[in-house]
Amino acid sequence: MSTVDIDIKQATDDSHGGGHDEHHEHHGNFWTNYIFSYDHKVIGKQFLLTGMFWALIGVAMSVVFRLQLGFPDANLEFLRPLLGGWIDSAGKLDPNFYLALVTMHGTIMVFFVLTAGLSGTFSNYLIPLQIGARDMASGFMNMLSYWFFFLSSVVMFASLFIQTGPASGGWVIYPPLNALEQASPGSGLGMTLWLVSMALFIVSTLLGGINYIATVINLRTEGMSFTRLPLTIWAFFITAVIGLLSFPVLFSAALLLIFDRSFGTSFFLSEIYIGGEALSNVGGSAVLFQHLFWFLGHPEVYIVLLPALGITSEIVATNSRKPIFGYRAMIGSILGIAVLSFVVWAHHMFVSGMNPFLGSVFMFLTLIIAVPSAVKAFNYITTLWRGNLVFTPAMLFSIGLVSLFIVGGLTGIHLANAAIDIQLHDTYFVVAHFHLVMGASAFFGMLAGIYHWFPKMFGRMMNDKLGYVHFWLTFAGVYLIFFPMHFLGIAAFPRRYYSFTSFEPFGKFTDLNMLISVAAILTFAAQFIFIFNFFYSMFRGKIAPANPWKSNTLEWTTPRNPGHGNWPGPLPKVYRWPYDYSKPGAKDDFIPQNVPYSETKESNLPYEEELAKLEKEPKSNATKRDA
Amino acid sequence: MINVLIGIAALVLVVLLALIYRVFTLVQIAKKRETGEEPRVTSSNRINALLFIIFFAVLFGSIFWYSIAAKDDYMLPEAASEHGGAIDMLFWVTTGVVFFVFFVTHCLLFFFPYLYSYKEGKKAEFLVHDNRLELAWTVVPAIVLTILVVSGWTVWSEITDPAPEDSVEIEIVGRQFGWNTRYAGPDGKIGKHNFRKIDATNGLGLDFEADAANNDDFVANELVLPKGKNVLLKIRSRDVLHSVFLPHFRLKMDAVPGQPTQFWFKPIYTTEEMRQRLAEKGDPNAADFNYHLACTEICGSAHYAMSMKVRVLSEEEYAEWEKEQKPWAELNADYLAEKGIEISNMTSLK
Structure with missing residues (x-):
């Protein structure tokens, strides 16, 4: 410090x-x-803008493959200026490029948007501001973290333009498909670039994660004990821990895959006859890769989701003008989810050919993780109960998140059940499930966070009316896109199919697929309301007051445009938890964390009265700390 | 036509929203002039609260409507395998539980915004936690989940138990982009294979030198199953991952190169019987119905077209079909001769 x-x-x-x-x-x-700024606020904004750039690309890709799925007979000639040779002479999308789009959409959204864009933005921006620190523990590492991400973005972006196309074997990059160039055009240079990009990305995540953890542990301001941390910080902190433990495993998997691809090893390859020749690889196991991948892959779901839930906790409490219900239970459930997230990975592999006994074990463990998740959902709902709700756009997106989290989470109960999963695995039911529970939920959390902290980031307010329109269109759109997919899944439609019309049993449902595609296009269009609002408000928005949402956390005690170091004077001291909203007896309906108990005699609870007495001897406290 | 309508509807919606927005800003400017101070919330707060109720009504209205109206479209025909019924039962029980929770939580989640939207001068309740409530919603889901998981586990264990001794073994091999099946022939044994023996003709890599059980094996381009007998699918892949998905039999298992997998089941309706059952239900396409196998693990450009027809025959029909099939070795005698492999006991086995 x-x-x-x-x-x-x-x-x-x-x-x-x-x-x-x-x-x-x-x-x-x-x-x-x-x-090359060391300032966590600038770095946070860099992550945000890069994340938004990727989000536009990632979502635009999904619109292109939705065109193919919703309107299989349509002439896509108008996309030729953009996609060039990937549109064939008949105006149809190339099947290989369709798979590349699906793969890139997954990779971009999961890693570049919802990991870097969400965690990178808000962990960087909020951790020092909310715990009362001047900056991250290491500004230099933090800067490196962004620039590794940037480099990784450049490599991934470049891979979109190469002749054989980007990686196209699914974002889970299972070998042998993704290990052998002969298996698919995208498995050549595209996959090499994918691996290089991901390796850089992991470096970035680790540099960031170490920083978040060190900062939260060491740089909390005086009085900011762990039980006074806002739930956002708890979420970012635990997310960083999960990332730090799981990303290296993906790195090892990627490394072994690189070896298999380029140096003739056989970690994942065995007894393969492809392209007219029998390969020399024997003894490897393709299932091993899946274990390694999902050892990151499943915690990754929570790396994406927990920050969104943390942001939601903060926003729901602030705008309900009520303490978050069950603060300690919320922390407990974050910790529970974090631990359990490491022991459920093989539920992605019930029918991968692994020992069915393992399937039983992972089925039990997976259903346990539903309990802390349920606790979180109930706590959000109870926070709304008897509140005094102010519907800011951030609040709407947070309520939307809770809704999507519940819907998506509930179908997880189907999929965690190995017996039911036999039928539903790799069908659209899974697509619906994870898009709702982690994709759309986390995306809503990100949008909620942007709307909520925009005044702090840019010193101006976003237009709330445009925010409302953006929310309702997006909320309706997300339901229209993903809810019908449950029906497709029950009807056994497999994922990652270029076309269903050539396949007799799946030839039905052109109407439902068309509906989904139209909804996807409209929802994508609605995001431009947000983009406009974001950039317009940055320069022309109403000047933000110091504490626009009348919030308790420390970031609102900084100047309107905080400089490097955040607080011009000494760091604020913290005397209370962050959720003293609508406290009985208090003058206003919020008491910021830096207000001492001795100044709020009228609203103190008996044990807080005791703490108020201790506040009067700050010097002895300080000497104790120094000693 | 529908496209045009959708376009017009979208346009009307946008115009309507713009109009509403304009009216409200004007009203607010007027209000601000009257009172002289900015209120904590504007009338948008009430509208947003109301929209949650409308959203709730539309959401659940359309879910109920579609679930009932399109029932025959999205629901697969009844399970055509013995274990399939148990899976379906689990699925629908879970769906019932899940839908109930979905409905109840969303009643609360979407009505609370309406009930508790901001009122000037009102104070929210300072409710920090409630141990009884929290205990209740930790324990109740835990119990319900335990019941679901235990019943799921029972079914899973039965399905994944070792196949009964008397099972008919059928080998199914995935490759980019198609499937082949291999039957044991009269000796009831599927011969050994070796991936190094694979070539343009011997696509499955039958290793005649290593195993004489290969001699009477026959290969097909469709999956033919006997009704009422336990069938053990021996699944393997030649190149990349594939996955055997038989939706009507509620069966799925990945095909992994170098690591054979398996799945056993008992078909309970022949193709013909299924057609009849569908016809009784009034399905206009019942006469054309066929079971199908689909690939459900991404495997390359033609993944989406990697299907195979599946036929279920009665036991007698199956025996007859089996008799008609000629061993691969007999059909490819020239190839074997060229390779210098002598098949001595093929005919004797017949």
Whole structure:
């Protein structure tokens, strides 16, 4: 912490001394302030903008393959300027490119948007601000974390334009399909670039994660005990821990796959005859890769989801003007989910050929994880009960998230049941399930977070009316896209099918597929309302008041546009938990965390009265801390 | 036509929203002038609260409507295998439980916004936690889940038990992009294979030198199953992962190169019987019905077209069909001669 303090001091000195030169204001030039910045707030915004860029690409891809699925007979000639040779002479989408689109959509959305875009943005932006720290534990590592992500983005983006197309074997990149160039055009250079990009991405995630963990543990301001942390921080903290433990396993899987692809090893390959020749690989196991992949893959679901849930906790409490119901139960369920997320991975593999006994074990473990998830959902609903609800766009997206989380979570009970999963595995039922429970939910959490913290990020308000329209169109759209997929799944439609019309038993449902596609296009279009609102408000929005949502957390005690170091004076002290909303007896319906109990005699509970007395001897406390 | 209608509807919706927005901003400007101070919430708060109720009505209205109206479209015909009935039972019980929870939680989630939307001067209840309530909603889901998981586990264990001794063994091999089946022939044994023996003719890699059980094996391009007998599918793949999915039999198992997998089941309706049952239910396409096998593990460009017809015959018909089939070795005698492999006991086995 001391090093950061010194940095800040130097910074202020610099700005005084170098005031005559414009480039030297804020102790640096354009490059150090906005590009290779050490400031967690700038880095957070960098992640956000990159995440939004990827989200547009990822969702646009899904619109293209939805066109193929909803309108299989349509002439897609109008996409030729964009997709070139991937539209064949008859105006049809190339089946290989269809698979590439599906693969890239998954990869981009899961990793680039909902991991980097969500965790990267909000962990970076909010951790120091909400725990009362000047910056991250290591600003340099934090900067590296973004630039590794940027590099990884560049490689992945480049892979979209190569002649053989990007990786196309599904975002789970199972070998042998993704190990052998002969198996699919996307398994060549496209897959190589995918692996390089992911390796860089993992480096970025680890650099970020170590920083988040170190910062939360070490840089909490005075009085900010773990039981006074906002649930956002709990969520980011545990997310970083999960990421730190699971991403290296993906890295090892990727590394072994690289070996199999390029150096003739046989970790995952065995007894293969392809392209007219029998390969020399024997003894490997394709199922082993699936174990390694899902050892990250399943925790990844929670890496995506927990930050969204943390953001929701904060927003729902603030806008219900009520404490979050069951604060400790919420922490408990985050911890429970974190631990259990590591022991459920093989429920993705019930019919992969692994020992059915393992299937039994993972079925039991998986259904246990439903309990903490259910507790979270119930706690959100109870927080709304007898609240005084203010519907900001962020609040609407948070309520929407709870709804999607419940719907998607419930179908998890089907899929966690190995016997039912025999039928439903790899059908559209699964697509509906995970898009609702992690895709749309986490996306809603991200949007809620942007609407809620935009005033802090850019000092201006977003237009709430446009926010409402954006929410209702998106909410309706998401239900229209993903709910019908349950019916397709019950009818046994397999995933990742280029076309259903050539397949007699699946030839029905052109109407339902068309509905989904139309809904997808409209929902995509609705996102431009948000994009417009975002950029317009950045420059022309109403000037934000200091604490627009009358929130308790520390970030709202900073100036409207906080500089590097966040607080101009000393760091704020924390005296209470972050959820003192509508406390009986209090003057207003919120008491920020930095208000001492001694100043709120009228609303103190008996044990808080005791704490108020202790506050009067701050010096002895301080000496104790130093000792 | 429908496209045009959808287009017009979307346009009307946009215009309507724009109009509503305009009216409300004007009303608010007028209000602000009257009172002189900015209120905590605007009339949008009430509208959003109301929209949750409308959303609830439309959402559940359309779910109920479609679930009933399109019942025959999305529900597969009844399970054509013995274990399939048990899976269906589990599925519908779980669906019932899940739908009940979905409905109840959404009643609360969508009506609370309406009931408790912001009122000036009102204070929210300072409710921090409630141990009894929290205990209840931890324990009740835990019990319900335990019941579901135990019943699921029972079915799963039965399905994945070792196949009965008397099962008919059929080998099914996936490749980019198609399936082949191999039957044991009169000796009841599927011969050994070796992936190094695979070539353009010997697509399944039958290893005659290693195993004479291959001599009478016959290969088909369809999956023919005997009704009422336990069938053990021996599943393997030649190149990449594939997955055997027989939706009507509620059966799925990946095909993994280098690691054979299996799944046993008992077909209970012949194709003909299933057609009759569908006809009785009034399905206009009943006469054309066929069982199908689909690939459900992404395997490359033609993944979506990797299907195979499945026929279930009565036991007598099956025996007859089996008799008509010629061993692969007999059909490819030239190839074997060329390779210098001598098949001595093929005819004697017949």
